Amino acid sequence: MPEDLNVIPPGLKGNLVHYISGGEEGSLWKEYTNVRYYTNAFVVQGQKILLGHKKRGWGQEKYNGFGGKVDAGETSLEAAKRELKEEAGIDAPLEHAGILLFLTDGVDWAFHIDIYRADSYSGEVQESEEMKPEWFSTLPEGTDGLSSIPYSKMWETDECWLPLVIANKPFVGRADFVGDKDKSKPYKWWYGVLKDEEAFDV
Numbered sequence: 001m002p003e004d005l006n007v008i009p010p011g012l013k014g015n016l017v018h019y020i021s022g023g024e025e026g027s028l029w030k031e032y033t034n035v036r037y038y039t040n041a042f043v044v045q046g047q048k049i050l051l052g053h054k055k056r057g058w059g060q061e062k063y064n065g066f067g068g069k070v071d072a073g074e075t076s077l078e079a080a081k082r083e084l085k086e087e088a089g090i091d092a093p094l095e096h097a098g099i100l101l102f103l104t105d106g107v108d109w110a111f112h113i114d115i116y117r118a119d120s121y122s123g124e125v126q127e128s129e130e131m132k133p134e135w136f137s138t139l140p141e142g143t144d145g146l147s148s149i150p151y152s153k154m155w156e157t158d159e160c161w162l163p164l165v166i167a168n169k170p171f172v173g174r175a176d177f178v179g180d181k182d183k184s185k186p187y188k189w190w191y192g193v194l195k196d197e198e199a200f201d202v
């Protein structure tokens with residue numbers, strides 16, 4: 001059956017090549033009135049990716065990229081570079097890789113997360129108050145003594161889009177969660193690969 005490329009969820013736009021979706025049949029996307037802007041950055045070097053084990057706050061004990069809120073007066077890219085420096089101690093030539101929209105219970109706003117990636121960095125990777133950085137293999141079987149990406153210790157559905165970051169394919173996606181904070185579970189999700197970066201137009 002051909003894909004219906006007009007099914008992009010509310011809050012996203014893009015020039016789609018293909019998508020994946022899942023969740024409870026017949027469930028609806030949540031309504032939201034506000035958006036809060038965040039960043040999340042990944043350094044990918046050959047078959048290695050740098051993740052951080054979050055030590056406090058939202059997503060504590062999960063592995064993730066490095067990022068946080070975009071402060072007033074900052075661009076998203078400036079915020080991404082600042083957060084990478086604060087949380088992992090490094091500078092990197094970050095490039096925009098994707099946009100994610102996450103909704104969860106208890107708030108009437110959506111997380112809009114600009115995803116960035118870089119193939120190189122400068123400085124020394126260092127643990128911070130917020131994150132403990134750790135290299136993982138991008139290969140499912142691990143490589144060079146590194147474990148594979150610990151998807152079971154990450155936000156659910158990360159497995160849908162992190163391979164796109166690694167493969168450098170532009171994407172947009174949305175996941176709506178139900179339940180309390182860090183214990184929330186996705187009930188509906190959708191991730192689409194875009195033809196080109198210009199298609200990021202949310």
Ligand SMILES: COc1nc(N)nc2c1ncn2[C@H]1C[C@H](O)[C@@H](COP(=O)(O)OP(=O)(O)OP(=O)(O)O)O1
Nearest residue numbers: 038039040057058059066067068069102111155158
């Ligand atoms: C499914 O939901 C999420 N999945 C993933 N992979 N990442 C998420 C999700 N929801 C939020 N995030 C990311 C976005 C940011 O990178 C962090 C949260 O940022 P944080 O709350 O730590 O923001 P800071 O500005 O660093 O906070 P402080 O005020 O504590 O410094 O998680």
